[in-house]
Amino acid sequence: MYQHAILNTCRVLCFLCCAWAGWGNIVWAQLPQGKWRKIPQKSITIELKATTQLTLRVRRDAQGRPSLHGALLDDRKKPIAGASLRLEAPDGSTRFVKTDTKGRYKLLAMGLPPKGNYAAFFNGQGSFSSSSVRRWLDLGRVDLQLSLTWPPPLPAGKKGFEVKAKLSYKDKGLTGYPLTLYLQTPDSLRKTKKGTATPGYLPLMTFHTDDKGELLFLWKGNKPLEGPATLKLLVRYAGGPFFLPQQKNFELAVLAPLPDKQKNQFWSYLLGVAGLGLVLLLGGLLRRYLSRRKQGDEHSDERFEMPALPPVMEAGGRVPHMVAPTDLTFAGRLYDAYEQAPISGGALFLITGDVDDDDDVPDSALTFLVDCDEKGRFSWEFASAGVHRLYFKHPHYKSRVVSIRVPHHGEGRASRVFLYSYRYLIFEMYKTAVMRIAPDESFDPKRQTAREILKLLTGNNHRSLTPLADLFEASYYAPTMPQEVLYTEADTLLRELLRELRRRKQERAPS
Known part of the structure; x- marks a missing residue:
């Protein structure tokens, strides 16, 4: 009971001390040396920032792309939308992303x-404190x-x-992936090298999976x-940029023919004792009969030899790659x-x-495909066959000219055509200008953001970079x-800008 009374008394004293300390807009503050000092409330500014959590x-998507x-x-576990984040890779390169309305980001x-x-950094924004994560x-x-x-x-x-074969990832079929069927024969065991991916096997046919990831190999010999x-x-699946190679072996049994040993042996013995005249007459026929029977016994041997592959193998209307037409x-x-990453909206x-000049192709020389x-x-x-020059055009990417040669054998090419975006090219211009204006400044364009570099150069009276930097920011950070x-x-x-730099350099050069 005495303890409760003492505790209540302490609470009353604390309340009175706080009221007295706050009388007249005066508060007590403890200095770093440990002393207490009266300070007016109007000279104190308290900045509160909420803590943040970054994951x-x-x-991987359905195609295995990471x-x-x-x-x-x-x-309070609520999402922060529109925040700028910096992602750092193991090689030191950086990427910049923004969170969506649900606070999520994807790269x-x-x-x-x-x-x-890999690491992700949030430098703080508004009333939110900074945070980072490394994994x-x-x-x-x-x-x-x-x-x-x-x-x-x-x-x-x-x-x-x-x-029948099926390729899938996370129980979803993979479309357009090549699968090859191999066969082992006595010749393949002798001819194939041990260092190959499939030693002892010869390829029969290669097809691509359909929309459901399924494929039907239909082999038919002559x-x-x-x-x-x-x-x-x-x-076998040979592997790709996102998946490892996969293969499966299996054996297909071929049954023996049904025995046919009832060759009318009774008539052969009857003809043997019919008389000398009949023997002379039917000797040739009997010799032919016995030779055919012997040949049949040789075919019933358990040795197996795969028939030679036909020059053209029928495969349900499809032709294997080794004998594909032009x-x-x-x-x-x-x-x-x-x-x-793939881009959409282009034209060929x-x-x-x-x-x-590949950089200046007139519209009159282009035919839409x-x-x-x-x-x-x-x-x-x-x-028709020959060498064709193709022109790839996109509203947000720099056009490119590619030369190809046809014909070729197979099921069609799977080429990748890379285009540079105007956003990236403007960034390269900005970086070139930065290196020419301030080559001795301590900054790294790969690690620091454009705003950080601009702030550094502006503070050192490099204002000639401002127009180009403003244009860069308007393009690089635009939605x-x-x-x-x-x-x-x-x-x-x-x-x-480069002409202005050359002019200043010539003016500073001694005459």
Whole structure:
């Protein structure tokens, strides 16, 4: 009971002391030396900032492409939208992203190191404090699922077989991935090298998976299969930029033919004792009969030899790659050269006239071929063989001229055409100007942001960079990508700036 009374007394005294200390807008503050001092309230400013939490992890889409994901939350676990974040890769390069309305961010990991320590930084904004996170991440290739379905033992005499295959990742089919069917024969064991990916096997056919990730191998030879025998087969995926190689071996049994030993032996003995005349008459026939029977016994041996592969193998209307006809198709995909990500909205043209300068192609020399889809993919089949010059055009990327040669063998090309965005080219102009104006300044364009470099140079009276820097910020940090007009304006400013620098250098040079 005495303890409660003492505690209540202390509370009353504390309240009175606080009231007395606050009387007259005067507060007590403890100095760093440990002393207490009266300070007026009007001279005190208290800045409160909420703590933040930043996350970083790896996610992969249905095609296996890795990307960096995360979110920025405050102390109440609510998202912070529109915040600028800086991501640092293991090689020292940086990327800049902004959070969406739910506080989340995403960055495609194309062109980044496959493994290492990644970090994300938030420098604080408004009433939110800064935060950072660092994690060891693995962005390398992963395994996919390869499943096969082959028929039961085949009866002797059939000329072909079917094998079903399916490629999937996270239970979703992969479209357009190549699979090859291999066969092991006595010749392949002798001819193939041990250092190859499939030693002892020869390729039969290669096809690409459909929209569901499925594929049907239909092999049909020109001779029937003989048994009993076992066909050793292999289906292989050679691997790609996001998936590791996968292969599966299986055996396909061929049954022996049904025994046919009732060759009317009774009539052979009857003819043998019919008389000398009949023996002389039927001797030739009997010798032919016995030779055929002996030949039949030789065919019933259990040794198996795979019939020679036909020059053209029928495959359900499709022709394997080794005997494919001439292909005049050119197919590929548009990629951002800096972000290493597909881009949409481009178009493919054919250059018909004599154009020497690839940077200045007139519209009169262009013939429209096809538009790229939303994933940057395109495909065009030429009517004639030869060397063709193609012109790739995009409103936010610098155009490019590519020369290709057709015909070629296979199922079409899968080329990647890389374009540089006007945003990246303006950034390169800005970086060139920075290096020319202040080559001795202590900054790193790869690590520091454009605003940090601009602030440093402006403070050192490098104001001649301001027009180009303003144009750069208007294009680099804008929600929409710049077009050719802004790129041309930046190029003009850069040329004027470089001329001004040369003029100043000549004026400072001793006469």
